Amino acid sequence: MQRIGAFVCWCGSNIAGTVDIDAVTKSAADEPGVVYSAEYQYMCSEGGQLAIRRAVEEHGLTGIAVCACSPRMHETTFRKTAAAAGLNPYMVEIANIREHCSWIHKNRESATEKATILMRAAIAKLNLNKPLFPGESGVVKRALVIGGGIAGIQTALDIADAGYEVDIVEKSPTIGGRMAQLDKTFPTLDCSACILTPKMVDAAQHDNISLYTYSEVDEVSGYVGSFSVKIRQKARSVNRELCNGCGDCITKCPVKKANSEFDEGLSKRSAIYVPFAQAVPNIPVVDRENCTRFKTGKCGLCEKICGTKAIDFEQQDEIIEREYGVIIVATGFKPLSPERYGEYLYGQSPDVLTSLEFERMMNAAGPTGGVLKRLSNNEKPKSIVFIQCVGSRADAKKGKTYCSKICCMYTAKHAMLVKEKYPDIDVHVFYIDVRTPGKNFDEFYRRAAEQYDVNYIKGMVGKLADEDGRLRVIASDLLDGKQITIDADLVVLATAVEASPDVRALGTMLTASMDQNNFFTEAHPKLRPVESPTAGIFLSGVCQGPKDIPETVAQAGAAAVKALGILSKNKLIGNPCIAESNELLCNGCSCCENVCPYGAIEYTEKEINDHGNRNNRRVAQVNEAICQGCGACTVACPSGSMDLKGFTNRQIMAEVDAICRT
Amino acid sequence: MQRVEGEIKQKAHELLKSGVVSSVLAWKKGDLVYDAAPAFFKSPNALEDMVYNGFCCSNLSKYLIEKDSENEKVLVFLKPCDTYSLNQLLSNHRVIKDKIYAVGIGCDGKIDIEKLRAKGVKGILEIEEDGESLKIQTLYGDETCVRRDILLEKCLNCKGKDHMVYDELIGSELSEETALGDKFSQVDELEKMSSDDRFEFWRCELSKCIRCNACRNVCPSCTCRKCVFDNPHSGVNAKVNVTDFEENMFHIIRAFHVAGRCSDCGECTRVCPQGIPLQLLNRKFIKDINNFYGDFQAGETVESRSPLFDYNFEDIEPNVISKGRGIN
Numbered sequence: 001m002q003r004i005g006a007f008v009c010w011c012g013s014n015i016a017g018t019v020d021i022d023a024v025t026k027s028a029a030d031e032p033g034v035v036y037s038a039e040y041q042y043m044c045s046e047g048g049q050l051a052i053r054r055a056v057e058e059h060g061l062t063g064i065a066v067c068a069c070s071p072r073m074h075e076t077t078f079r080k081t082a083a084a085a086g087l088n089p090y091m092v093e094i095a096n097i098r099e100h101c102s103w104i105h106k107n108r109e110s111a112t113e114k115a116t117i118l119m120r121a122a123i124a125k126l127n128l129n130k131p132l133f134p135g136e137s138g139v140v141k142r143a144l145v146i147g148g149g150i151a152g153i154q155t156a157l158d159i160a161d162a163g164y165e166v167d168i169v170e171k172s173p174t175i176g177g178r179m180a181q182l183d184k185t186f187p188t189l190d191c192s193a194c195i196l197t198p199k200m201v202d203a204a205q206h207d208n209i210s211l212y213t214y215s216e217v218d219e220v221s222g223y224v225g226s227f228s229v230k231i232r233q234k235a236r237s238v239n240r241e242l243c244n245g246c247g248d249c250i251t252k253c254p255v256k257k258a259n260s261e262f263d264e265g266l267s268k269r270s271a272i273y274v275p276f277a278q279a280v281p282n283i284p285v286v287d288r289e290n291c292t293r294f295k296t297g298k299c300g301l302c303e304k305i306c307g308t309k310a311i312d313f314e315q316q317d318e319i320i321e322r323e324y325g326v327i328i329v330a331t332g333f334k335p336l337s338p339e340r341y342g343e344y345l346y347g348q349s350p351d352v353l354t355s356l357e358f359e360r361m362m363n364a365a366g367p368t369g370g371v372l373k374r375l376s377n378n379e380k381p382k383s384i385v386f387i388q389c390v391g392s393r394a395d396a397k398k399g400k401t402y403c404s405k406i407c408c409m410y411t412a413k414h415a416m417l418v419k420e421k422y423p424d425i426d427v428h429v430f431y432i433d434v435r436t437p438g439k440n441f442d443e444f445y446r447r448a449a450e451q452y453d454v455n456y457i458k459g460m461v462g463k464l465a466d467e468d469g470r471l472r473v474i475a476s477d478l479l480d481g482k483q484i485t486i487d488a489d490l491v492v493l494a495t496a497v498e499a500s501p502d503v504r505a506l507g508t509m510l511t512a513s514m515d516q517n518n519f520f521t522e523a524h525p526k527l528r529p530v531e532s533p534t535a536g537i538f539l540s541g542v543c544q545g546p547k548d549i550p551e552t553v554a555q556a557g558a559a560a561v562k563a564l565g566i567l568s569k570n571k572l573i574g575n576p577c578i579a580e581s582n583e584l585l586c587n588g589c590s591c592c593e594n595v596c597p598y599g600a601i602e603y604t605e606k607e608i609n610d611h612g613n614r615n616n617r618r619v620a621q622v623n624e625a626i627c628q629g630c631g632a633c634t635v636a637c638p639s640g641s642m643d644l645k646g647f648t649n650r651q652i653m654a655e656v657d658a659i660c661r662t
Numbered sequence: 663m664q665r666v667e668g669e670i671k672q673k674a675h676e677l678l679k680s681g682v683v684s685s686v687l688a689w690k691k692g693d694l695v696y697d698a699a700p701a702f703f704k705s706p707n708a709l710e711d712m713v714y715n716g717f718c719c720s721n722l723s724k725y726l727i728e729k730d731s732e733n734e735k736v737l738v739f740l741k742p743c744d745t746y747s748l749n750q751l752l753s754n755h756r757v758i759k760d761k762i763y764a765v766g767i768g769c770d771g772k773i774d775i776e777k778l779r780a781k782g783v784k785g786i787l788e789i790e791e792d793g794e795s796l797k798i799q800t801l802y803g804d805e806t807c808v809r810r811d812i813l814l815e816k817c818l819n820c821k822g823k824d825h826m827v828y829d830e831l832i833g834s835e836l837s838e839e840t841a842l843g844d845k846f847s848q849v850d851e852l853e854k855m856s857s858d859d860r861f862e863f864w865r866c867e868l869s870k871c872i873r874c875n876a877c878r879n880v881c882p883s884c885t886c887r888k889c890v891f892d893n894p895h896s897g898v899n900a901k902v903n904v905t906d907f908e909e910n911m912f913h914i915i916r917a918f919h920v921a922g923r924c925s926d927c928g929e930c931t932r933v934c935p936q937g938i939p940l941q942l943l944n945r946k947f948i949k950d951i952n953n954f955y956g957d958f959q960a961g962e963t964v965e966s967r968s969p970l971f972d973y974n975f976e977d978i979e980p981n982v983i984s985k986g987r988g989i990n
Contacts, residue, residue: 585888589754591971603755610887618755636971638919639886640896653897 002127005036005061006119007052009043009068011098018102020112024067027116031123035059044074049081056085063091063126067119069098088131090576090646095122117659124658125651132576132645137625139225139572140325143563144169146217146506149177150196150549151541151556152330153203158560160208164567167322168203169231170213174279175200177332181262181356183363185549186413187444193278200280214285218319220509221599223626224536225572227324235315237286242310245282249302249311258290264357267367272302277365326563327510329520330540331503336391336496343463344390344493350375351471351490355410358492362417372422374489376469381489383426384418385473386411387461391496393432400496400517405546407494408435412448414492419452428455428486430475464491497546511597512537519545530559538563577646578627579634581620584610585641588618592633592642600626601633666768666833667714670739673765673832677737678706683763684734687725689718695786696775700725716791719772719814721927723747724882726757736762741769742837745826746925746961747882753964756885766825768833771840777812810840816928819845826962849945868910870936877930877940883920917943922951922970925961
């Protein structure tokens with residue numbers, strides 16, 4: 001029989017304002033098993049905790065029921081209090097009479113009744129609680145960073161500098177990501193490559209960092225401290241050890257018509273290529289879809305010219321299996337394709353560009369050598385229109401409901417760069433709102449509007465019309481309240497930031513939750529912004545939501561710190577509230593195994609002594625280190641042999657019975 | 663089907679004698695012609711009592727579970743609909759395929775003795791089946807009858823003449839599909855009722871229950887080593903002591919337990935001595951599963967996983983349910 005103490009918290013007026021604390025405390029005293037009940041203004045305070053500890057001592061309590069706020073807030077606090085009083089920390093139950101009661105009700109009488117019922121349920125459950133003991137597991141002292149953009153590079157550098165090994169897995173042939181494609185960065189207008197490439201080189205040369213470029217994560221299993229990951233290193237058709245990066249193969253390659261991904265398709269590249277001059281590693285890759293050797297079996301010029309015999313057409317994808325203690329997701333974004341918006345003529349007129357295409361065009365190493373021109377006739381444009389919020393802040397059917405956050409600033413940057421180079425070009429910007437929170441951001445925007453004479457027009461563009469080679473922009477000017485038309489030679493669409501849809505498969509592999517926009521969800525939107533709800537998975541950069549470079553770098557560092565918090569531990573304490581199978585009741589039906597999202601359940605053939613009747617049976621076994629205690633198995637199990645410690649079927653039934661009791 | 667009876671007897675004889683199997687699971691002649699019941703036959707001589715006719719309606723697959731701990735092989739005869747149950751048992755590892763030799767046999771619909779009685783046919787001595795028409799000898803003279811008029815409830819929703827799993831087929835070419843209507847039509851009617859009327863309907867039906875457990879014992883999806891209703895730790899046994907409504911919950915809990923595994927074999931309705939249309943509860947679940955997750959037939963293959971007992975990579979947000987799986 002338990003000796004239960006019930007403690008009712010006022011939470012100042014938060015609870016006491018709506019719930020009759022006295023009534024709840026008094027009726028708690030009559031509940032089965034309760035030998036002591038008390039109230040206090042702030043149970044979570046030093047004084048409140050001390051009162052609990054004294055009561056445990058004086059009344060020989062075996063369990064504590066705290067009627068207070070959500071267990072998300074203070075369950076840990078009261079478990080520590082119980083432990084300090086010499087009880088098992090799992091002999092604590094919380095009745096949430098704040099979020100579930102006082103905060104959502106106005107009527108004092110019915111709120112008190114509900115608080116009493118919630119208290120009763122917690123005590124009914126507590127009567128069946130048993131001490132639970134968490135297991136321990138080791139930590140593999142290596143981190144995996146998925147994605148080699150600026151976020152992934154920064155996280156990897158920070159972890160590596162702290163003395164732990166890091167592997168970066170990057171899908172494309174080089175690290176660098178989106179930032180490598182940018183020309184200048186706001187709000188300082190310094191060259192993107194100039195600040196990024198040293199970091200890329202740092203990452204490549206760091207003793208603690210291994211790069212897996214042109215690689216993807218194939219499979220993830222395991223749990224925090226001990227993830228087992230299969231990395232698919234795709235066949236480059238170039239031997240990484242032998243290649244010296246001379247580039248002869250690229251010069252010789254007769255195929256020159258493949259679209260350059262790096263230049264957003266605005267320039268052509270050979271079939272064997274490095275994405276850009278400063279690529280890391282500087283090892284070419286054969287694009288097998290465009291390579292004549294792979295298409296027809298003939299050619300092989302690169303193989304002949306290669307001085308180090310590095311070309312290997314027979315190369316196969318390689319699967320690398322490694323163990324990691326933590327995984328950091330840094331998968332970044334892709335710009336939304338504006339083709340779906342017919343009104344903007346994207347894809348129909350060569351003079352309508354996305355902002356990333358424009359970024360390439362303005363770059364000295366870009367497709368036009370940094371010369372601004374109309375792709376329809378190679379002439380210098382006289383008038384440019386920038387359209388903001390293309391696909392952002394739209395309704396869910398038409399685009400993304402969120403603000404992509406960076407477009408206002410990069411559009412101001414683009415406008416300024418144009419004006420700087422070509423003061424005679426007219427620049428117009430259509431915007432809904434100009435959003436510039438950030439250090440030196442508003443000053444930057446005002447410089448564009450005021451000093452560079454960029455024509456900012458508050459309004460939406462209705463459509464573009466191709467009029468004899470010029471683009472007629474038909475729009476509304478909301479401040480003047482009238483419709484306007486502007487003839488433009490070039491139109492640039494500030495396209496929304498979009499998480500690439502294929503990261504959802506990765507999210508599933510990692511059992512990390514994602515929102516409807518395919519951004520990874522953080523464990524708490526304010527207080528745990530770089531942690532995924534799944535233990536050991538951290539989020540770095542835009543994969544969690546739109547961000548600019550300074551924010552990305554800050555978050556990348558934060559993710560590294562959180563990861564280091566685990567890597568620096570020798571042992572992790574597990575959660576004892578995990579599933580457990582009663583072998584005598586187990587049917588061996590596999591229902592639990594089939595629903596387990598973590599692969600924590602295995603079946604074995606085992607001799608079972610069923611009350612003296614011995615026979616071999618197929619029975620379920622839970623791997624305690626892998627089980628996360630989600631309880632899916634307990635619901636699937638037809639015989640009730642699967643049970644969740646701390647939340648047993650009997651405990652839950654007891655709660656329901658207590659709630660239904662009149 | 664008389665021909666099939668001869669052939670399956672011969673097959674049983676052959677396999678028992680050669681020692682390929684050590685017992686045969688089939689139907690045994692009863693005191694009366696319509697009393698055929700499941701039985702294990704251990705020797706060739708015992709096969710004399712084996713029968714196969716329009717009254718051999720039992721789904722034999724569940725009886726295989728009793729043999730799962732013994733080191734012997736069983737020959738079992740299964741009608742097309744019974745093979746769905748066998749697949750379900752195989753996928754739940756309640757029957758081991760290596761321990762059985764399954765012979766799929768033809769079926770042209772089984773006879774509901776109650777329907778025959780309702781037609782005023784009594785004192786039945788012998789039935790001669792000739793496809794659709796049945797000649798019945800009774801104590802009071804000969805009668806004739808059309809098969810489709812006296813089919814068992816479960817045969818009215820026949821799943822077809824194909825066997826889902828078998829080692830060998832006998833007489834399957836003689837099978838007839840006997841489905842006469844939409845199996846969800848009665849569920850649709852119940853759904854149309856007001857919740858009060860529906861509650862009243864089920865209270866009325868379920869209050870007839872005498873807790874004989876026949877439905878549970880015959881159900882090929884109810885295969886727990888220890889049923890929750892027999893387990894004092896489950897919290898649901900002996901609830902009848904509290905209120906009779908708790909007793910009604912027996913059927914609802916049972917329907918929940920077999921949801922996703924029930925192949926709609928209809929044995930529960932067939933064996934209920936009180937005539938409760940238990941199958942309707944299961945069909946409601948089947949209909950809802952089909953609506954939520956796309957059409958699913960339990961036991962179609964051994965590998966097929968019920969949507970309720972599956973986790974796949976698209977399931978990342980398990981709170982999102984959309985028709986035909988996937989997330990949107």
